[in-house]
Amino acid sequence: MKNWDSQDERGVCSSERDCEDAYKVCKRLDMPFHQVSYVKEYWHEVFSNLLREYEKGRTPNPDIMCNKHIKFKHFYQYAVNTLGADAMATGHYARTSQEDEEVFQQKHVPPPRTLFRDRFEIRKPARLYQGADRLKDQTFFLSQISQDALRHTIFPLAGLTKDFVKKIAAEAGFQHVLKKKESMGICFIGERDFENFILEYIEPKPGNFVSIEDGKIMGQHKGWFTLTLGQRARIGGQVDPWFVVDKDITTGDVFVGPTTNHPALFRDTIQTDRFHWIAEDPPAELVRTQMMECLFRFNNRMPLNVLQGCAVFFQIKAKYT
Template identity: 70%
Template sequence: MLGAARRHVACALSGGVDSAVAALLLRRRGYQVTGVFMKNWDIVDEQGICSADKDCEDAYRVCQILDIPFHQVFYVKEYWNEVFSYLLNEYELGRTPNPDIICNKYIKFNYFLDYAVNNLGADAIATGHYARTSLEDNEVFQQKYIRRPEGLFRNRFEVRNAVKLLQGADHFKDQTFFLSQISQEALRRTIFPLGELTKDFVKKIAAEHHLHHVLQRKESMGICFIGERNFEKFLLEYLEPRPGNFVSIEDNKVIGTHKGCFLYTYGQRARLGGLKDPWFVVDKNIASRDIFVAPSTDHPALYRDLLRTNRVHWIAEEPPAELIRDKMMECHFRFQHQMALEPCTLTLNQDGTVWLTMVKPIRALAPGQFAVFYKGDECLGSGKILRLGPSVYTLQQGRNREKTAENGPEVKVEPTT
């Protein structure tokens, strides 16, 4: 490719197969590629193993095989301040945070982007995410890197030809969910080499190009950069136990105790000793430390059709023109990676937050998670869930009380003597 060699791309390497193949594909396109491994966590796991060291070795081997320069950067302090402290604070508030979304926003597509541009002199960055943008590669290299001050909303005329974030061709592997909080400025300078590929094809490319060491690794499933842990033990290293009661949502009876509301999320099975049937978390009262539970996995107390987010981060249009014009907009959303997209209606509030009304009630919505919005293949952005509407069970109880009130109190007729 003419002139491609002068185009310098810094590719984030995790030590896994996806980022390795991303770097390989960039190299095959003729770009000057630098592999960068981010070390964001430096504490050993329960077995005394620091998995980041093994990841770093694997990333370095990828660079050796591809014959590209290797750099390691340390964002331990930044990760602690921007991601992990946020994580702990959200848990203390009784919410269920998503550290991967926050990590992408503040570390990979902020600090790493700055490092790539200002320290390595890169023209663009790349990651192994399964996602696409509306820019062709050559358009990415034409972008100027300007850090803009954040206001409540971006000036609607400031960003012309805004870059859209699009789902990966492999919808099962699509990772736009995790990218739904990154900035327009970062997206303009990012290439996603795996956007048009399936996971199976990526593995095939890795096998054909002697990247066998990354193929043998199992998929990472734990907290971003921290890995898989005994979750309860891990959290209790950082948060004080705050014991409370498990309370039945149906009759308010105490049926067990727990070590802290932060150890449970909505829809999770409650660990209750001595009970034959499983109970599931349906609500939490942080002030009283009560966790409300119900006796089945699809109890109506688990289903809701209304939520409110914080100020939404819109990726391309802030907010979308349709939402500005009509104050309402139909779209789809998900609040967990790989869950099916659900139809909904957004109602815009003056402070940039939205009410989201679902077409049908959805199980186990949880405050702290992100509602990520889609129109067709485009990921529009996301907002953190702050409030939930009443559950189907609460509404049923209300209707039952209304019926009782309408029918009036039961009149007992005394027998005549």
């Protein structure tokens, strides 16, 4: 699957290299090799959205959106409808509530579009679970995929650790794969100097780093959209670290505070209007009480945490037509 067209900062086209690596694996396993391009879809459905979000002062996650719109929508539909595959297998470290055999026994049936489903229908939605390797857990990146795609996806690495997968690859003679570095950076674009990369697509908007404590100007930045709340601010001439606590997209000021425990870095409320239930319906407890306790993470590397010392409220608005 090719989603990006340009070369990386070393002048290497990583998509061509990845394609060649995948072809070598297929040839060794005597499997047919197929290549499909979603460069246009990736630009319109993932990257353009990323730019719009940055311009609004937010920090989107392109890996989550790439899985939602490209791999588990366009690529999944290509695998099932064009190639006639029974299921799609991916190398994510995750698992589902289904056994692999269940996936191959399912027929591809479009989800019902009626307001009320058949009340006698036996429904058993697939659930997304963490795999055996908690250090490589990738369920964070799969949090927006559809139920239909999840039901027809298998995760061969579900019960394996990264070290054991490398051992299997070594025994199978896949040395060219073992030498590949960990995939880092923006999904399908790779690891780059983010500030220089994003400034190729968004016009620089210089502004000031302003101390949240006394309003003192600490330095300058090239654009508030290159900075994320909570990250360390690279301010020239400062010995001690300062961290981004807020952004004013009207004036261009980026407010910073000293130390990672500054009070301005903490929040006790969060608001969102985009919920995605992988099992299609909200949990019964939430529907009944409009309140539930849940675990959360905003970064794939952080452990799952429960909100401490406060309740999580959901206001449900239903519209019947």
